[in-house]
Structures are given as C-alpha cells and as structure tokens.
Amino acid sequence: MPLIVHQHSKAHLYSFRGLIYFRDLVDLRSTPVTASTPTPRVAVAFHSGYGHTAVLAEAVRRGAEKAGAEVAFIPVDAITDEQWAQLDAADAIVFGSPTYMGGASAGFHAFAEATSGRYLTSTWADKIAAGFTNSASKSGDKLNALNFMTALAAQHHMIWVGLGLAPGWNALTATEDDLNRLGFWLGAGAQTPQDGGTETVHSSDIATAGHLGARVAVQARIRVAGTSALAA
C-alpha cells in the first residue's frame, strides 16, 4: 500500500494516490462521536483573491466534515442572505483571507465591516472562531492578519481556537512536509509562490488547513455538548 507517513508531534500526515490526508489522533480519539452527539455546524467564511486561499478553505471544509461537522462554505465577496443565515446558525466560524500588503485583504475587511450589525447585537457571541491565511513569503506579515482576525472575533464575543499543532520544519532533520511547516499557532498560515497557480499550494499547508477544520469541528462539538448538558 503506497502509504507515506510523515510523523511530527501529535499529528499524522498521509499521502495516498497523490492526495494528502491528515489525522490528528489525539484530538479525534478524545471526542467520541456517538448517536446522541449533536452535529456541529461549522462555517468557512473566506476571501480569496487568486484562488490560493480558496484551496485552503476547501481543506478546512474537508477537515471539518471528516471530523463530523456540517459545513457551510462561504466566499465572502459574494455572500448571500442565505449564507448570512448560515453564519448566524453556525456553532463555529473559520475566517480565511490572503495577507496583502501587511494585513488581511480589503475583501475580507469589507466582510468584517458588514458584520457590524451583528456586532452591535452580539449575534455571534460565544460561537467558536478560528482563522487561516496565505501569502507568498514564508513568514510575511501573516501574523498581522491572524491578530486582526482574533480582534474581529473578540469584538463579536467569540471564542478563539488556535491551530493546535506543534511547529514543523524547525529542527535539523525536519522537512517542509511537516504539518504546520511555517510554525503558526494562532491559526493556519500557508505560503504559495507569488508566481505559482493554485496547484502550487503546498501539500503540507493544505493538510495543516485540514487539521484546523477538524480541530474546530471537535471543539465546536465539545461546546455544543457542554451547553446542552448544562441546559438539561
């Protein structure tokens, strides 16, 4: 069986028939999915300028679905009333944006401003939030974009779930195939060459985004279960 496992920290990365899958054993083991467990609803609200961030958004979606969530996939520059309703109904929202010129994109900021009505009414209070971003440099100013997303989430009284992966590619024998190869914690950070198409989004970054989606689904499930238990 052509299974190549790159192991780093708690997470496993599988390559099978050219596709990359991931599994964070600890997280998924610790959250048994039983018949009575409510399905967490995760929304991925992202802006993508040239398609790279959309590739990551897809990975977040797949990760969340594999972890048992029902996912709403929302490109924010064409958001519909139905999708706003999906955001309002979600247990968790994962924000995604390129990092452009030192911060999140104008397209994502326009979405953030469009949430101001919900901010005033605390509509999203206590939902889980998370974030991911992409730019052409290994570091770049991606941390600014993630810091902004935590500020946005905090204004909505949301609860921030970080990436939950040890950093990769940061030891003598480590490689760029490690999960979290760039070493982010607040969220998932990806790097795609400035002259590369969407097919050049790095497999590790895709897997890392997938991990974020799964982690958010898991955390949303815990939160929903907790709220239900206390209301019982």
Place this chain on the structure above:
Amino acid sequence: MPLIVHQHSKAHLYSFRGLIYFRDLVDLRSTPVTASTPTPRVAVAFHSGYGHTAVLAEAVRRGAEKAGAEVAFIPVDAITDEQWAQLDAADAIVFGSPTYMGGASAGFHAFAEATSGRYLTSTWADKIAAGFTNSASKSGDKLNALNFMTALAAQHHMIWVGLGLAPGWNALTATEDDLNRLGFWLGAGAQTPQDGGTETVHSSDIATAGHLGARVAVQARIRVAGTSALAA
C-alpha cells in the same frame, strides 16, 4: 436601598456602600448551576510591578468565585511547585500583566518562558485562557500585551476567551463608570494614573476585571460539561 445601577449593554454594575459589584445577567442565566455540574477550576497567573495589576487579579478572582469557580491565585514572580501543579490542573488560566514600554512586563515574560517545558508536552492544551493588563495611559500599548498573551495561549494550544463586554464610555452620554470603559475586547484593559497608588485603580476597571473572571468561569464550566458529556 442605596443601589446605583449603571446599565450598559448586557452587563450591570452595582455600587453598594462604596463597593462595586457586577453581574452579567445573560451569561449567568444561560449556565444553570446544578448539583451535578462540576466546579470549574480557574487559575489567575499574574505579574504585578507596583500592585495595580494585583488589584485587577483580585477582581478576576472574586468574579470567578462568584460565578462558581474554585480559584488558584498565583503571583508568577514567586510561583511555587504547588502553584505550577494548580496551573496544570486548572480548566482555565487567566493571564495578567502590566503593560510596560510597549508590551507585557519582563516579569510576565519570564513566567511565559518558564512554561516552555509544558509547551513542548502540550500540557495545557485545550484549557481556556484569557488575559488582562494595566497601564497609565487610556490606550497605551495594552493591545500589544493582550496580543502577546493570545500568542502565548495559542502556543499552548489553549482556547482564548475574550472580555465579552460591549465597549463603554464611547457615546455622547456615556461615562467613565461604564463597564469596559476603555473599549477592549481581547481581554480586560485597565488604566491607572502613573502617580496613583493601588487605591486609584478605577472602579469600572475593577468591575470589568471581575466580569472577565466570571465569564471565564462560565466558559470553563461549559467546556468541562461538554468534555464530560462526550466521554460518558
């Protein structure tokens, strides 16, 4: 009855015989405390240079206790082995530091570095985290200190709970007695005159810190209940 109620947003601030209390009606209402609900364990890990941040730490402690938590109170510059064990056992850790010269204090950073062993073993993964800070200016660089705390928490794979209060003192008829009078969201921000003693910590800032403690206790309770329910 000499009860003065300053109402702002969802939160209520009571002044009674010179003491200030707070109650966030919505949060507490939504989390019924029944006999079977486990008691959340909250730790307040703070550094205080001249005692002002300690006043806020006390307020966080009282807020968490009023919301039903068992609280460990830990000045990090004299932390003991027993207190490290309390941090390891906590469901939530609230970080506190003054903002000095553009960031958190050296004393708090020394504590942060001392957590690096626990970082490597993900000991604090999935605990709830929150933060508060104090400086002499209304804004100052407090947001840098809070951003640092979110980074520290994310490195530990913790889950960040923000202040959860609408901003106060930001409308024509608003006053500095509003909760969250300085307008922070990531955590609680306080302002004490540079030439003022610990008795000059502002009553609104104390109440705001108390709110943060209560909110953390409530969120920790939900998380503990959720983990228990899924493990059942």
Place this chain on the structure above:
Amino acid sequence: MPLIVHQHSKAHLYSFRGLIYFRDLVDLRSTPVTASTPTPRVAVAFHSGYGHTAVLAEAVRRGAEKAGAEVAFIPVDAITDEQWAQLDAADAIVFGSPTYMGGASAGFHAFAEATSGRYLTSTWADKIAAGFTNSASKSGDKLNALNFMTALAAQHHMIWVGLGLAPGWNALTATEDDLNRLGFWLGAGAQTPQDGGTETVHSSDIATAGHLGARVAVQARIRVAGTSALAA
C-alpha cells in the same frame, strides 16, 4: 487676548477664537527654516467613512503646512492619477484610517492593495511614513490599525516616524485636554463618540493630529537636507 495654553510635555496647545492650534517648541526650534532649505512635500493619504477621520486629516495638513511643508491632501477612496503622482513625489506620506471591527477600514486596505505595483518597484523606498486613526472607544483596537500601517510602510521600505509626544491624561491631575490624551506613540489615535458627528472630534485629538503633521514635516525636512548634503 483669549489665549489658553494647555502645556504638557514638550508641546503647547493654543486655543484662539474657538480654533485649536499647537506648536511643538523643541522640534521646530531645532530645525531652522532658511532660504536655502528645500520645502518638504508631505502627502496625507486617508480614508474616512463618516468624516471624523477627515477632520483629523485636515489637522495633519494644517500642522504640516505650519511647519513649512507643501501638502497634498488625498482621500484615497477617490484617488486620481494626479494624486498618485503626488504620492510618488512626496518626501513623506501620512496614512489615515478609521479603526473598524479590529483593524483599518476596508477602504484604506483597498488603497493599500492598490499600492502593490509601487511596492514591487520600491517606488516609495526611504520616504517618511506616519499614521493616524480614529474609533469610538478610548482604546479600541486602534493599535492594530497603526501596527498594520507600520507593516505597510515597511513593505514599501519607508521610514516610520511616530507621534513624538508624551502621553497625556495619565496622571492624577491630568485632563482630557492634554495632547495625546489617549496615550499613543506609533501614531496619532483619536476617539469620537459612536453617535457623535464630525463636530464632536475632540479638540485634543485634533491638536495631536496637528502635532503629527508638524513632526512629519520637520523630519521630512531633515531627511531632504541630509540627502542633499550627501549628494553635494
């Protein structure tokens, strides 16, 4: 003569016939304006959603002009080719934006993205940069907006000049009429009530923005003189 002087730190604030002027004695004294001194060119590139930030931009303009600069005044959401040329020709660019939902406005980010061609060619390298922002809260997330502006400036290889004022309103006898009443350093931060019109922009914030304009003009003059001297 109805002259009221609010003195704080090195700067003086004058109120005359309802208008507020300022003068930073030290800065201006240290930069004599002689016949042979070239006139520094300062551009104010700002986005204003409801007019409050435009009031600050006007103050920056007046401050820079009083300090001897020739000023281009550029609302970036309607920027013309001629104004792009003014930016390219400027010795210094002062960025301005509201802080909305945790960061600079989408309108300002759109401008930032539109500078990417100049980023690729380093067109603005070594120009002086500075920034100002406004929001409804005393602190709010204004520091995020200023941090973003420093990142934008750094991507352009610009040189960042901060506010250059001690913080005001941060001592027992200090008042909100102090310059830099909110305590910012990276740039000028203003606070206007969320329900207040442009006439409610605070006089201290206007004077503080004026100081920033003057400081930028002074620093641009030094830079231009230095470059000329070395090229002689």
Place this chain on the structure above:
Amino acid sequence: MPLIVHQHSKAHLYSFRGLIYFRDLVDLRSTPVTASTPTPRVAVAFHSGYGHTAVLAEAVRRGAEKAGAEVAFIPVDAITDEQWAQLDAADAIVFGSPTYMGGASAGFHAFAEATSGRYLTSTWADKIAAGFTNSASKSGDKLNALNFMTALAAQHHMIWVGLGLAPGWNALTATEDDLNRLGFWLGAGAQTPQDGGTETVHSSDIATAGHLGARVAVQARIRVAGTSALAA
C-alpha cells in the same frame, strides 16, 4: 575566483571561501562617503539566550561597519554604565532579541524596562531604531517581537528603519539562499533549528542581518548630515 552571486531584488550576496558577504548596491551608491561626512554611530543592543541571536548581532555590527559606522556592541543582559552612555550617544540603535513563547525574550524586556528613565526624559528622541529577531520556526511569532520593538522605539520617539529588502524564497525558482528568505519587512527575521547550535544560523539570515546593519548606518548618516546642514 570562487565567487557565487545570488542576486535578488536590489541586493547582492557574495559567498567567498565559505564566508558570506553582502552588498546593497543601490543604498551604498546613493550615499557617498566624503571626508566631510560625519561617521554615524550605531549601537547594537541585543539579548541572546543561546548564542544564535548574538550571531545575528555580529552580522549587524559588521554590516554597519562596512557601511562606515562606528559600532557599539551591547549584550543587554550585562550592560555597563559605559554602554548606557554609548546608547545615549548613538545616532541609531538596533534592537535584537530571540522570539520566545510568542514575543521578545524576558531578557530583552528587562532591558526595555530599564530604559524607562530615558523614556521619561525623551533622551533617545529622534534617534534611528531598527530590530532583528530569531526563532526556531520559519514564521513563528517573530512579527510580534518586531511589533513590540517598534512600540518600544515609538515610546522613545525614535524613527524606525525597516529591513529594506524585497522578500526572498517566495517564487517558483527562488531558493533559501535568497536574502530575506523568510519575508520580513519591519526588521530582520532569522530561523535556526531548535536543536541546532550557533553554527547552524543560516547564511542567508546572517547576510540579511548584515544588510540591516548597513541600511541603518546609511540612514543614520543621512539623518546626521541633515541635522548638521539645517543647523549650519
């Protein structure tokens, strides 16, 4: 002659007999060094936990010296009165720190706090400032450390000079030997394996730090010349 030139953007990187040198042609060309040009005084004030940051500090020193500066080299955890005097006399100060647990090191923060007397008296006002940092991850939270350094510099009313290099290693055919291989702008960011000794500090990161030293020297020279010209 075994000269290998890696060309990227405006900067050139030379490898000769195993040592790496750099030269930024444009910057150096634009600032002729004549007999009458005053020598800029640059101080490198850094904390290094395990020696990696000290390697970068050495590179900054060499870069500044090659560009004609007189350099004071100051490990801040053992700073002497004479070295404080060197800082006070410097035209430019380059800050250096590891990034530990999400921010600058406690050792560097202790130094920052020790500057508070000079902050109160504006002793360092209008000096040039810059910064560099190192951590084990490609990105890590290095941007937080650099953002903190800009805040520290702004509190001192210093003028921030960024790295001034286009990002490297961010295109399809780019390599990790590019200058600024990690893509930083606010300052120089380096990455050294967590299990690697000081000999594993990357040659590109060393060259990048050297570039920063040279750039700071050049900018300090311009500033000194400008101040002199205006005082004439």
